Amino acid sequence: GDSVTQMEGPVTLSEEAFLTINCTYTATGYPSLFWYVQYPGEGLQLLLKATKADDKGSNKGFEATYRKETTSFHLEKGSVQVSDSAVYFCALSVASGTYKYIFGTGTRLKVLA
Amino acid sequence: NAGVTQTPKFQVLKTGQSMTLQCAQDMNHNSMYWYRQDPGMGLRLIYYSASEGTTDKGEVPNGYNVSRLNKREFSLRLESAAPSQTSVYFCASRRGVSTDTQYFGPGTRLTVL
Numbered sequence: 365g366d367s368v369t370q371m372e373g374p375v376t377l378s379e380e381a382f383l384t385i386n387c388t389y390t391a392t393g394y395p396s397l398f399w400y401v402q403y404p405g406e407g408l409q410l411l412l413k414a415t416k417a418d419d420k421g422s423n424k425g426f427e428a429t430y431r432k433e434t435t436s437f438h439l440e441k442g443s444v445q446v447s448d449s450a451v452y453f454c455a456l457s458v459a460s461g462t463y464k465y466i467f468g469t470g471t472r473l474k475v476l477a
Numbered sequence: 478n479a480g481v482t483q484t485p486k487f488q489v490l491k492t493g494q495s496m497t498l499q500c501a502q503d504m505n506h507n508s509m510y511w512y513r514q515d516p517g518m519g520l521r522l523i524y525y526s527a528s529e530g531t532t533d534k535g536e537v538p539n540g541y542n543v544s545r546l547n548k549r550e551f552s553l554r555l556e557s558a559a560p561s562q563t564s565v566y567f568c569a570s571r572r573g574v575s576t577d578t579q580y581f582g583p584g585t586r587l588t589v590l
Contacts, residue, residue: 396576407481407567407581408520415576453519459575464535465510469519 366391370454370468377444377475385439385471387428387454395456397421397430397437402451402470411439411452444475479503483568483582490558490589498553498585500568506580507573509551511535511543513564514584520567526551528573558589 371386389395396415400408412421417432426441437454454468484499502509507528512520522535526545540562542554551570555562566585571577 398578400579407583408569408579409581410578413576413578457575457577464522464525465579467520469517 366395366456366458366466368454368456368466368468370452370471372469373451373472375471375473377473379446379475379477380443381475383439383441383444383448383473385452385454385473387437387439387468389435389437389454389456389466391435391456391458391466393458395458397428398455398457398465399426399428399437399439400453400455400467402453404450408453444473446475446477449473449475481568481570481580481582483566483585485585486583488585488587490555490587492559492589494558495554495556496558496587497555498566498568498587499550500552500582501550502568502570502580503549504570504572504580505548506570507548508571509545510569510579511541511551511553512567512569513537513562514567515564523553523566558587560589563587563589 367390398413399411401411402408412423414421414430420429428439451470451472453470481502510525511523521537524543526532529548568582569579571579
């Protein structure tokens with residue numbers, strides 16, 4: 365069945381370090397791919413998305429490219445800030461009759477000043 | 478726009494008690510979802526409603542019931558609460574097609590003693 369696998373955390377970085385959070389997926393059909401972010405005590409909110417192969421989603425300095433050949437959607441940021449500390453979720457949505465989302469287990473990022 | 482609202486924010490129940498979690502969205506979305514979030518488990522889908530008048534089971538439906546009261550409202554009911562249902566519950570909605578973003582409520586933190 366459809367699934368999302370993302371790297372386990374927690375990930376701890378110093379401010380201004382480079383961030384990569386890996387995400388790979390298994391899906392039938394042609395999924396849309398998403399990264400969501402959850403700040404402490406809040407619900408999830410969309411960070412970026414890509415709806416077809418080779419699309420690059422970007423927002424707030426974060427980027428991810430939809431790679432069909434490697435079934436991946438890795439999240440990157442060139443220089444993290446303390447305010448980026450949060451839990452990041454990779455997700456996919458397949459255009460079936462159910463329109464369900466499949467979420468990864470989340471990766472906690474902690475950025476130290 | 479309030480987006481997705483959930484009530485209550487916090488709730489403590491005793492084993493065997495019942496309660497209903499309320500969710501409403503003001504974005505005219507067709508699809509609505511209920512998730513639970515447990516440490517290390519990511520988000521797990523309990524039930525969803527692809528459109529007004531329809532509901533379907535997700536990954537972990539046992540012990541829960543739902544009602545799609547109208548297009549705006551989607552409630553989750555625990556008939557006889559158990560300690561295993563201690564979790565954070567999130568409601569979400571989206572317009573309806575697979576490329577759409579899901580919008581999340583702020584969550585309900587439920588403790589069952």
